[in-house]
Amino acid sequence: MKKPLLPALLLELRLVLHSRLATGAVVLLLLLSALSVWSGLQAVAAQRAALERVAASHQADLASVVKKYADGADAGSVAYATPHLTTNPPAPLAFAAFGQRDVQPFSLRVRLLGLHSQLYESETINPELAMAGRFDFAFLLVYLAPLFVIALMHDLVTGEREAGRLRLLSSLPTGTGGIWRRRVGLRFALVWLAALLPLAAGVGIAGAGAAALGQVALVATLYLAFWFGLAAWVAGRARSSAGSAAILLACLVGLTMIVPTAVDAAIARAVPVSKGVELALAQRQEVHNGWDLPKPLAFEKFFRNHPEWKDTPPVTGRFHWKWYYAMHQAGDEAVAPQVAQYRASMGAREDWTARAGLLLASVNVQVLLHRLAATDLQAQLAYQERIGGFHTQLRRFFYPYFFNEQPFGRADFARMPAYEAVTPEGSLPAGPLAALALLALLAGVLGMRRLNRVS
Template identity: 55%
Template structure:
């Protein structure tokens, strides 16, 4: 291992290289710390709102100590739902930065309640969070470029290249040793904070291993690309400019163009439009004959057809019937909305096989359970709970049963399922293949270095 000690001594003589590695380590540690603080803040918010929710339920329950009306209880009682961050969420916050992770729902029409949380200032979400995924995708390649762009050109400029190539053990092995050491140090600076933070977050070993594999594959791709450019006969400045151009195209330009093309090819209406359409259907029901509304409701809920007819004036079962009809009226739009989002997600995953930045982001967000799939899964859990809530209230409403204290206490409660870590095998495979291809080109290029 004498070569390792020798290469290390040469590296530490470069103040720029040492400063770059120290800065990367500090940025990675700061990103991990920032992610853990944001996850802790979200967990505290969920805990605080859960306590307030219990107080609100206790206050509502006291109103039914002597019995009351089920329709009133369903209208005034809010039920808390939440999506707790996964143990690995501190690495890649993803959509948790913009999508609601706590939502209170009632037994009223669901779609308006689901998409009320989409009203936020887009400028605040534009920059995203400073987390490990940001440092890895956007900053780590820049540090590799700084460390590898003059790997050969600096020796050529100083006049040592011919002597180096004439020495035993030089040639391809020399450049691979130097590039390998620099890449390994960049990898260490990135993952040491991750390894330090993972035990405190409760991340499983399989999760950490998947993150390390994604990081290693992404760095291997950029190392191979840097070797391919650095072993040319160009100057250090020309190599740096070429690699910076590759970085800009691969991490900024092409993903932006691809995102715009997907948005144009797969147009998806905003969830706010679903909310407005559903509310319009609900508000219009006030002007329709109540019996016509009930007849339409009985087509999908025939079990309540033979209950007592509507009295004159307002009745809660008519009110909740047209609330559910409001959801049913936008069901095709909801299905199209979700399918459009999932289609974009599928194409984004496919792009990850061509654009390493997209691929590693998709892998980290899937591993951290902070992507679109996780957001839609939370909405599905809310919808399932909302259906149980309606099913609980309907017998009281349609059979006109009095609603008491025990009935209030027996209402369904939201309980999120236990999380199961999902390894993003497809994204990791794509990253691995791109890394192997880039490394193969870089290794082949190191054998073509000449003194001239």
């Protein structure tokens, strides 16, 4: 007759809690998860505070420009002196997976000058500071949670064998299959709760919503299921607890560090990407060359893509603002193919990383969490596209003043376009999620089948 499930689970729970290693591992995972959530929330709060300081400083600068040109001025001087603030506020779930927000700008002040030189000159970062990454929930889940799976699972079978109880368990009329399922399920539940309870609190504090919590929990569940399945398979084959732990640690190092690093290096070699600062320098070089060109030739480059201004009065003096800004726009358009290639290469790297994640659960989880938190490369490129669209609005606003030589007064400041910040929204890609589910299912089935054959 089968033993009732609840008393059996309570008995298994007492056995787990009786082990100091298991209890300590669960408590430590709970504390580390809480620390990772707190660290992420602090980082998001720091970025929001920085955005508020930047906005206050920008308003003061803008007020000084308005005061300086209150009595009227030429639009070229106003456009040159006026900065325009663009911001990329963090999504509510950004605290869980900080991603690109640590290494890419989340605010940028642009002027009517060449766009690409302003976009890409800010990409210079200290690689040593970026290398360590941030201790967020994504880091905890990918790199640390498997350690606690190993701590709870490495002696699942060998501990019984070394204690002399395995032969007795195997002689039970019901067999050992139900026992192993209960023990693996209980350990899975303990790790799951220790990892996700602090995350649930963080989601509530950040206001990310129940749907976001459910999506992150789904990703975490599948990733933990993969590691529990792998640990069960190793536990069913190992002959000693030390050997089981050594094999699982080797799997951890290989699957989360060595293989992903090798894949990343292979992708970097196969898909070379120029540095963003090179694009900024190329654009500036085009502008510098424009100073040495005859004005009709400089305007010819500009009028190719902007024929609507071709019939405006020509420039007869040594300098005119419309000539100056036409050179900057022509410089942007000259490097546009390089920018398109740069963005395509970055996108190709991201696509190949996602493809690698179809076979590497650790890579897949990072792809999924960073997309959910809107902190991946796709979100950063979307921010740059919004800046580009705003820069186009500025040009359309100022060009009539330049080319038609209209005066610029105080009332025109109120009509000047202002950037509207957009809080990025994450998503859960179906393809990578399905691949992670398949890996988890495969590992779980193989692991439990192996445990059922233990004798």
